[in-house]
Amino acid sequence: MEYPTLSAAFTQHFGAAPALVLRAPGRINLIGEHTDYNDGLVLPAAIDKEIRFAMRLNGTDRVRLAALDFDATYEVAVADIAPLPDGHWANYQLGVVAGLLQRGAQVPGFDCAFGGNIPSGSGMSSSAALECGVAWGLNNLLDLRLDTMTLAQLSQTAEHEYAKVMCGLMDQFASLFGRAGHVVELDCRSLEYKYFPFDTSASRLVLCNSGVKHALADSEYNKRREECAEGVAILQKHNPAITSLRDATLADIDAAQAEMGEVVTKRCRYVVEENQRVQDVTARLAEGKSLAEVGELLYASHAGLRDLYQVSCKELDVLERLAHNAPGCYGARMMGGGFGGCTLNLVATDQVKEFLTYMKQGYHDQLDLKLDTYVTTLADGVGELLNEE
CATH class of the missing domain: 3.30.230.10 (Ribosomal Protein S5; domain 2)
Incomplete structure (x- = not known):
C-alpha cells in the first residue's frame, strides 16, 4: 500500500x-x-x-x-x-x-x-x-x-x-x-x-507457499513448547546445570532417554541438533563456503522438523522433496511454526525462473494445488x- x-x-x-x-x-x-x-x-x-x-x-x-x-x-x-x-x-x-x-x-x-x-x-x-x-x-x-x-x-x-x-x-x-x-x-x-x-548475486531465498494452514498449528506449537519443558525437567535430574535445551548435549539426551520416553526424546534431540546446524550455517557464511554445504544443512533441518519435531505436513513434505530435483536449488526446508505455510529454498540467482516453473508444475501435478512463490529481498x-x- x-x-x-x-x-x-x-x-x-x-x-x-x-x-x-x-x-x-x-x-x-x-x-x-x-x-x-x-x-x-x-x-x-x-x-x-x-x-x-x-x-x-x-x-x-x-x-x-x-x-x-x-x-x-x-x-x-x-x-x-x-x-x-x-x-x-x-x-x-x-x-x-x-x-x-x-x-x-x-x-x-x-x-x-x-x-x-x-x-x-x-x-x-x-x-x-x-x-x-x-x-x-x-x-x-x-x-x-x-x-x-x-x-x-x-x-x-x-x-x-x-x-x-x-x-x-x-x-x-x-x-x-x-x-x-x-x-x-x-x-x-x-x-x-x-x-x-x-x-544475492549468488543465490536468492525463495519462499514456496503451500497454501494451507492446518487448524492444529497454534495448539501444537504450544504443545511442543510443553514437551521441551518436560524434557528439561527430566534432564535436570541427571544434570542440575541444564536449565534449558541450550545446555543439553546429545549424550545427555541419550542418558535420559528411558525416562523421557520416545516423543520427548525426539523433541529434545531435534532442538540440540538444530542449534548446531545454526552454528554450522553461520560458520559457512562467514567463511564464504559453498552454497551446497548450506543447502544440505537446510535439508537436514527439514528432516528433523518432519521426523523428530513432527511439525511438517504432507504439502510441505511434497515441496521439500520437489526441491531436491529442482533447477538451481541448493537446499530447502519448511519454515515457521509448521503444519502449513512456506518452504524456504536456497536457489542459484541465475536459475530462479527455472526453479519457480519446476516447483509450480510439480506441486500442481502431485497435489492439484496452485503454488504461490515469493523471491525475497532482505x-x-x-x-x-x-x-x-
Missing part, C-alpha cells in the same frame, strides 16, 4: 491526516526453527513483505483501529482494553498497548490504520509485524524512549497474553532488527546478535516511511 493511498484511507476513517507513517516487515528464517523458546540460536532476516501503518494521537481516551485489507474497524477505551476472543485481529495491537500500560506508560487515545502484503498463515510472521509496528509507532508518538530490544520483548508478550501463542523472541526481533542484505544470528539466551551479509527492520517513498 503506497504512502498516499494509506494516508488518504487514514484521513477518510479518522477525519485528519496521520502524524506518523511507518512500515514493519515480515521475516524469513534461514535456519533455527523452534529453537528460540528453548534459549537457542536463530538466523532470521526481515524481508520486503510488510505491513504499513498510519498513526496519530486523537486527543481522546479511545483506541481506534482500521484494518484496511479486510475493511474492519475496532474501537475501545484505553481503560477497557482486554483480550478479545481467540483469533481477533485487534488482539495484536491491543496486547502492545496493554504491555505499555503495565510498564507504567501513559497511553492516550490514538488512531491507527494499517494494511500490507504479508500473506496470512504463510509463516512470514504477519503477527509480529502488527505488534512491532504499533509498538515502534507509539514509542515515537509518545516519546517513550524504549530501546529496540524492549520493543521486541513487549511485542512478544503481547503475542503470549493476547494472541495466546507462546512464541519465542525471533519473529519480533527480526522485524525490528532487520538489516538490508543481511541475515542476523540471535542468541535467544544472551540476546547477543551478529549480522552476516547474504550475497530488508531493513521497522522504520518511518516518508511521503516521497
Whole structure:
C-alpha cells in the first residue's frame, strides 16, 4: 500500500491526516526453527513483505483501529482494553498497548490504520509485524524512549497474553532488527546478535507457499513448547546445570532417554541438533563456503522438523522433496511454526525462473494445488516511511 493511498484511507476513517507513517516487515528464517523458546540460536532476516501503518494521537481516551485489507474497524477505551476472543485481529495491537500500560506508560487515545502484503498463515510472521509496528509507532508518538530490544520483548508478550501463542523472541526481533542484505544470528539466551551479509548475486531465498494452514498449528506449537519443558525437567535430574535445551548435549539426551520416553526424546534431540546446524550455517557464511554445504544443512533441518519435531505436513513434505530435483536449488526446508505455510529454498540467482516453473508444475501435478512463490529481498527492520517513498 503506497504512502498516499494509506494516508488518504487514514484521513477518510479518522477525519485528519496521520502524524506518523511507518512500515514493519515480515521475516524469513534461514535456519533455527523452534529453537528460540528453548534459549537457542536463530538466523532470521526481515524481508520486503510488510505491513504499513498510519498513526496519530486523537486527543481522546479511545483506541481506534482500521484494518484496511479486510475493511474492519475496532474501537475501545484505553481503560477497557482486554483480550478479545481467540483469533481477533485487534488482539495484536491491543496486547502492545496493554504491555505499555503495565510498564507504567501513559497511553492516550490514538488512531491507527494499517494494511500490507504479508500473506496470512504463510509463516512470514504477519503477527509480529502488527505488534512491532504499533509498538515502534507509539514509542515515537509518545516519546517513550524504549530501546529496540524492549520493543521486541513487549511485542512478544503481547503475542503470549493476547494472541495466546507462546512464541519465542525471533519473529519480533527480526522485524525490528532487520538489516538490508543481511541475515542476523540471535542468541535467544544472551540476546547477543551478529549480522552476516547474504550475497544475492549468488543465490536468492525463495519462499514456496503451500497454501494451507492446518487448524492444529497454534495448539501444537504450544504443545511442543510443553514437551521441551518436560524434557528439561527430566534432564535436570541427571544434570542440575541444564536449565534449558541450550545446555543439553546429545549424550545427555541419550542418558535420559528411558525416562523421557520416545516423543520427548525426539523433541529434545531435534532442538540440540538444530542449534548446531545454526552454528554450522553461520560458520559457512562467514567463511564464504559453498552454497551446497548450506543447502544440505537446510535439508537436514527439514528432516528433523518432519521426523523428530513432527511439525511438517504432507504439502510441505511434497515441496521439500520437489526441491531436491529442482533447477538451481541448493537446499530447502519448511519454515515457521509448521503444519502449513512456506518452504524456504536456497536457489542459484541465475536459475530462479527455472526453479519457480519446476516447483509450480510439480506441486500442481502431485497435489492439484496452485503454488504461490515469493523471491525475497532482505530488508531493513521497522522504520518511518516518508511521503516521497
